[in-house]
Amino acid sequence: MSFTGKTVIITGSSNGIGRSAALLFAQDGANVTITGRNAERLEETRQLILESGVSESHLNSVVADVTTSDGQDLLVKSTLDKFGKIHILVNNAGATIPDTTGATGTDQTIDVYHKNLKLNLQAVIEMTKKVKPYLMETQGEIVNVSSIAAGPQAQSDVLYYGIAKAALDQYTRSTAIDLIQQGIRVNSVSPGVVHTGFTDALGMPDEASKKFFDYLEAHKECIPSRVVGTPEDIANIILFLADRELSSYIIGETIVADGGSTLVKGSQATDLRTILGL
Ligand code: NDP
Numbered sequence: 504m505s506f507t508g509k510t511v512i513i514t515g516s517s518n519g520i521g522r523s524a525a526l527l528f529a530q531d532g533a534n535v536t537i538t539g540r541n542a543e544r545l546e547e548t549r550q551l552i553l554e555s556g557v558s559e560s561h562l563n564s565v566v567a568d569v570t571t572s573d574g575q576d577l578l579v580k581s582t583l584d585k586f587g588k589i590h591i592l593v594n595n596a597g598a599t600i601p602d603t604t605g606a607t608g609t610d611q612t613i614d615v616y617h618k619n620l621k622l623n624l625q626a627v628i629e630m631t632k633k634v635k636p637y638l639m640e641t642q643g644e645i646v647n648v649s650s651i652a653a654g655p656q657a658q659s660d661v662l663y664y665g666i667a668k669a670a671l672d673q674y675t676r677s678t679a680i681d682l683i684q685q686g687i688r689v690n691s692v693s694p695g696v697v698h699t700g701f702t703d704a705l706g707m708p709d710e711a712s713k714k715f716f717d718y719l720e721a722h723k724e725c726i727p728s729r730v731v732g733t734p735e736d737i738a739n740i741i742l743f744l745a746d747r748e749l750s751s752y753i754i755g756e757t758i759v760a761d762g763g764s765t766l767v768k769g770s771q772a773t774d775l776r777t778i779l780g781l
Pocket of ligand 1: 514515516517518519520521538539540541542544545567568569570595596597598599622648649650651652693694695696697698699700701702704
């Protein structure tokens with residue numbers, strides 16, 4: 504059990520990738536703080552972990568909005584109250600917050616810009632600052648969850664989400680070099696398309712989500728491996744990056760896990776050999 508005696512805070516663990524990471528950490532011996540705004544979904548995560556045989560004493564379940572100062576403070580305080588120390592912070596909570604006016608691209612409102620930046624970037628910065636003193640004590644780790652939407656490909660549909668994640672990648676690199684001086688390691692994972700509550704949070708109806716995933720899997724120029732990722736695919740990487748035995752020499756890196764999506768280019772969507780008569 505690699506994480507016995509370690510305490511982990513995983514933001515956004517009421518669903519998707521965070522839920523899967525919480526389960527794996529808990530099964531691997533860690534004390535885990537699970538959190539999200541939705542109490543019902545958070546309870547589902549708690550039950551999933553308990554049903555896997557993990558004792559209640561290893562779990563701290565906190566309903567909180569990670570974009571608020573009070574929510575962040577509650578996460579830190581309740582974790583210290585229950586477990587005494589913090590060894591690992593996983594900044595996973597995130598979402599593409601859509602423009603409810605229906606505007607797209609550059610027409611999206613500044614309000615939507617602020618909301619996307621607040622959740623996907625500012626909350627990570629604030630949590631990092633608040634947890635840093637405790638990670639210095641334990642010589643701990645931070646794993647950020649970014650996205651292939653960070654680029655270098657353009658993301659005109661989800662413009663503000665894309666720039667938040669691009670800034671997050673620079674934050675990962677910069678904090679990694681700053682914090683390793685104090686013994687804290689920072690890295691990140693950038694998922695491609697993964698089956699989670701992500702499309703639901705984006706406001707996509709179930710039927711459209713299914714079509715979206717089916718379409719991507721059917722087109723090798725979208726996902727060369729022709730498989731949409733699972734939450735476990737990403738959670739396994741989070742655990743690897745949080746494990747100093749396994750990944751100690753990796754500092755400030757982003758591991759891309761996207762079935763090859765970011766390695767293909769537009770012209771590969773066409774059958775060039777046929778077009779050229781070859
Ligand atoms: P889910 O929607 O399944 O999970 C997102 C989690 O974030 C939920 O637990 C949600 O909890 C939490 N969350 C969202 N907003 C807040 C908030 N204001 N305060 C507290 N918690 C919040 O999506 P994923 O698991 O896919 O997303 C996890 C990470 O992976 C995100 O950072 C996302 O950007 C990234 N990612 C996902 C991809 C995908 O295809 N799925 C692709 C690339 C990156 P609640 O609703 O209860 O508040």
